[in-house]
Amino acid sequence: MATDSDSDAGSAKYETGSGGHEAGGYEAESRERSRAAYFEAAVTDDREAFVVPAKGSKARLSPINQRRLVNFKANRRGYWSLWIFLVLFVMAMLAEFLTNDRPILVSYNGELLAPVFVDYPEEKFGGFLAVTDYRDPFIQEEISANGWMLWPPVRYSYRSVNNDIPVPAPAPPSWTMDKEKRCSRYPLGAEDPNCVMGNWNWLGTDDQGRDVLARLVYGFRISVLFGLALTLASSVIGIAAGAVQGYYGGWTDLLFQRFIEIWTAVPTLYLILIVSSFLVPGFWTLFTILLAFSWVALVGVVRAEFLRGRNLEYISAARALGVSNPVIMWRHLLPNAMVATLTFMPFILNGSISTLTALDFLGFGLPPGSASLGELLAQGKNNLQAPWLGITGFMVISLMLSLLIFIGEAVRDAFDPRKSLG
Structure with missing residues (x-):
């Protein structure tokens, strides 16, 4: 015959078992929510990145990239500047067939x-x-x-x-x-x-009898190729450094920031002067020195994006599911950071070309005899009786930099979240 104490013990045992069951169910439900949040974010990212075409159909951009393309074309000045720049660049790449x-x-x-x-x-x-x-x-x-x-x-x-x-x-x-x-x-x-x-010498000759038009075409090509190479290389290093800083934070971020502050305080021009005193300036020598200091331009932007995104829910869910840090950084955080990075790229290219032109103008750039827009400007300064030297060099440099600025403004409008997501 059951007593009241046995009944109470059974009730307590039942309540304990029920409570344990509820706790276990809550943990399982939490894990399921984390898993669902992670995979939902992953699928969403995939949908935004590209659209897989059906069999037999043509590939097409995702809706968000279609809106970005429309926004870019809406900026007519930037859109036509891109076409003009591409035509000039293709002509410069085919310089051997033109001049x-x-x-x-x-x-x-x-x-x-x-x-x-x-x-x-x-x-x-x-x-x-x-x-x-x-x-x-x-x-x-x-x-x-x-x-x-x-x-x-x-x-x-x-x-x-x-x-x-x-x-x-x-x-x-x-x-x-x-x-x-x-x-x-x-x-x-x-x-x-x-x-x-x-x-004919359509734009005259320089002080050594070389054709100015030919030197402008080849100088344009060298300037753009040098700027593109420097921009891409510095962007890769800057994005990697900013990603590590922003994702890990703490002492890693602090030490990187102090190093960057000290590194950017080194005068680049004086370093080039020192190197030029015992080395003949060349394309790769100049490229290496400028690359050593230009990579810091994108660190702050990428670092801020990673600091903002590392605490989002789907990132926490990915960590809870055991996804490695490199995968999280590459797959989920980097695409968001690249939006801000791409808007800076044309302006960084502009700065790289301007730096090369300034160094050539001062005589610390490419080796003597190289096709250089800055060297042509220097000849114009030294030969004021020949205004076609300075005028043609100034017009080509101004046109090239203006086109890049207009393209940069159009890219910035295209990736503006208020226009792309609205």
């Missing part, structure tokens, strides 16, 4: 040659064992008698010296002279077959 002291194609004795790609010895055309000078009248007569040549529109490279200019260098643009004066240094004068528009 060169070598023919694009040569047909000689039934053989088709491509001097723009291959260095042919002069003995191939009846001369000596040396690099062929296709501007030499003897070589031109020999090829014309046994074939033909297809020249670029401008028959000068950035290092070609025009020895047929009728006035001392720097010579004014050829179109400012009459035909008799322009052709006075050729053997047959105005009737000489080489006194053609392809041999």
Whole structure:
């Protein structure tokens, strides 16, 4: 016969078991919510990043990227600046086919040659064992008698010296002279077959007799390629450093910040002067020195994005599920940080090109003889009697930097959350 004490003990046991069951159910439910939050965030990120096309259909942008593209096109100034910049950049990349002291194609004795790609010895055309000078009248007569040549529109490279200019260098643009004066240094004068528009100096020559137009085209290419390489390399380092700082925080963040404060206090120009005193300035030497200091530009932006995002719910859920820190940083935090980073990229490119131009202007940039916009500005300063040097260099630099600024403004509008998510 059950007593009251047995009944109470049974009730207590039941309540304890019920309470344990409820606690276990709560923990399981919490884990399920964390798992659901993590996978929901992951799926959402995937949907925002791209849209997987159905079988047989074309790939398309995600809705948010479509809105960003529409916002970018809405900024007409930036949109057309991008197209103009791309056209100029493609033309500069094809500079050897537009302005060169070598023919694009040569047909000689039934053989088709491509001097723009291959260095042919002069003995191939009846001369000596040396690099062929296709501007030499003897070589031109020999090829014309046994074939033909297809020249670029401008028959000068950035290092070609025009020895047929009728006035001392720097010579004014050829179109400012009459035909008799322009052709006075050729053997047959105005009737000489080489006194053609392809041999004109459309923007004049510099103080060494080199064609200004050719040096502008090649200088534009070097400036953009140098700026792009420096921007990409510094961005990779800056994003990595900012990500580590923002995600781990604490002493890691503090030590990095103190190091950056000390590192940015080092005067870059003086360091370049010191290096130039015992090393010949070159592309990679200059690139390495500038890269050592330019990577800090993006650290603050990326650090702030990682500090803001590391405490979000789906990040906490990912940690609870055992997702590794590198995966969390790469997959979930970096895409959010890249939105802010991309808006800075055109302006960083602008600054990289300006830095190279300034160093070339001061004489501490690329080696002497290189096609450089800054060196052309320096020639304009030293030859005030030849205004075409400074004017053309200034106009090209101003156009290039203005286009990049307009593109940067359009990118900033495209990634503006108020416009992209509204």
